[in-house]
Amino acid sequence: MMAMLERVVILSVTAGTGHMQAAEAIKSAILEKNPRAEVTVLDTFRYTSPFLEKVVLGTYMEMIKITPVVYGYLYRRAEKGQPLSGFAKNEFTRIMNRFSAAKLIDFLEVKKPQAVICTHPFPLGILATQRRQKRFSPLIAGVLTDYTVHSYWVFPEVDCYLAAAPELVGEFGYYHIPPEKVYPTGIPIELKFSVRLDKTGIRKKLGLSPGLPTILVMGGGLGMGSVAETVKALGTGTDSCQLLVVAGKNQQLRWKIERLAGDLVNPVKVFGYVDNVNELMTASDLMVGKAGGLTCAEAMAKGLPMFIYDPLPGQEERNAEFLVAAGAAVKISRDGDLVKQVTDSIKYPARLEGMSRSALTLAKPDAAREAAGLITEMYAEPAGRIKCF
Structure with missing residues (x-):
């Protein structure tokens, strides 16, 4: 019998509404599979650093409303092969870790998750850094919420990526992520969208x-x-x-x-x-x-x-x-x-x-269920590489 996920943390960020909605959809799918599971959705920066949330996300939302052209320019300059996709990405991730990592790791040590799922790239970058420094061992899954692959999502330390469509699997190759780590399960949406x-x-x-x-x-x-x-x-x-x-x-x-x-x-x-x-x-x-x-x-x-x-x-x-x-x-x-x-x-x-x-x-109306099933299978693999706290 396959081992069930009993303790899962889903990390997201309130930047708009989509990232948190995807997190809640995955939570619902996990609980549908195992109603006794403890699944926690955390608005990461709101918990770890209200200051960072105000500065980073506040600036992002204002930029989107007032000067979207500037945001678009910065976004494109951080795509694959562009100047901001390398050093700037690493420096940004370093700042995220400085203000948020300690409190986030303390939170995860209390929750003792078997898997951590990220529906936003910022907490994913924090966990990837902690994995690189051998401070974090549970399974890490990145769930992309757009029909593209942006450099700020991609870290070699992540165990698996869930992409919006099969056509996007190849884009991870540019970042040297092997295709066997990428699963085109779709963008997680509410389970009721699968009902005709x-x-x-x-x-x-x-x-x-x-x-x-x-x-x-x-x-x-x-x-x-x-x-x-x-x-x-x-x-x-x-x-x-x-x-x-x-x-x-x-x-x-x-x-x-x-x-x-x-x-x-x-x-x-x-x-x-x-x-x-x-x-x-x-x-x-x-x-x-x-x-x-x-x-x-x-x-x-x-x-x-x-x-x-x-x-x-x-x-x-x-x-x-x-x-x-x-x-x-x-x-x-x-x-x-x-x-x-x-x-x-x-x-x-x-x-x-x-x-x-x-x-x-x-259409991927069952994307949340597929994500829950895939992550459960990955946790159940007897590889011994992925452990909980």
């Missing part, structure tokens, strides 16, 4: 017109992006449709769209931060929004065509490029004709059907 739902029934539940084309507009968990202008453009179009708008945790954005909705031709339903994205995606014919990794993975699981409007520079651009190349998405720049692209697709259903099929080929 009836579109007609969900539309009735949500109070939608059963035959009217339905467009889902999302700006991510934080409600970022050009959501309001997107809603205005689609809501005043000459082609009839109905809009589902998710404003996330941005309450001001929600109020703005609710006021705007009264002046629009097409009906609009506005939501804040929701826990039924699976239903909203099931009810929709296409989605307009940003290209966060978790959102993309959820849309693929539902076979939902994506119209990615003005993606943020950095990982969103890479996600958009990947999905467009696969035929599952259309990328529209800020000066592009969003309304025309969307309405043309609605008029020609064959185009949306083709995009939906392409999305389903990328």
Whole structure:
């Protein structure tokens, strides 16, 4: 009988919402397999160094909101072969260790995990350093949450990597990570995305017109992006449709769209931060929004065509490029004709059907379960190399 994981720590960081959502999805999958397991999800910097969280993550979020072009430049300069992918990455990891390692290792010594899973690269870098210095022995797994491989994720000390898609396995070779350490299990999403739902029934539940084309507009968990202008453009179009708008945790954005909705031709339903994205995606014919990794993975699981409007520079651009190349998405720049692209697709259903099929080929609705199963198998291997505290 295979040994079960009894004690697992999942390290993440609140940079947006996707990394923590992936962590919670893996936790749910482990507990589904073994309800008696002790699985702890830790918001790493919030626990180890509030100062570091404020400086690093605060700067990141402000940069994304105010100067995304600068963030995109830095992101690209830290990709493979670029100047910031070597020394700068190592120096950044050294700073992370200086402010966070001691308290994190103390925490792990108390929890005594058999495996530690990281859904964000920053804590992964800390553990890799501790492994290199022979201060940490349990299994280390890195779970990537975008359709790309960035240098800040990659450390030779990590035992295994879980990538978003098979096409990404080869990218690890550039960093001298052997393919046998990389598993394309997908981006972990909530387990309920693996359950098939009836579109007609969900539309009735949500109070939608059963035959009217339905467009889902999302700006991510934080409600970022050009959501309001997107809603205005689609809501005043000459082609009839109905809009589902998710404003996330941005309450001001929600109020703005609710006021705007009264002046629009097409009906609009506005939501804040929701826990039924699976239903909203099931009810929709296409989605307009940003290209966060978790959102993309959820849309693929539902076979939902994506119209990615003005993606943020950095990982969103890479996600958009990947999905467009696969035929599952259309990328529209800020000066592009969003309304025309969307309405043309609605008029020609064959185009949306083709995009939906392409999305389903990328779908990994059971990614969290596969991750839990794989890490359990790795722990159970009698190699003797990986030990718990």
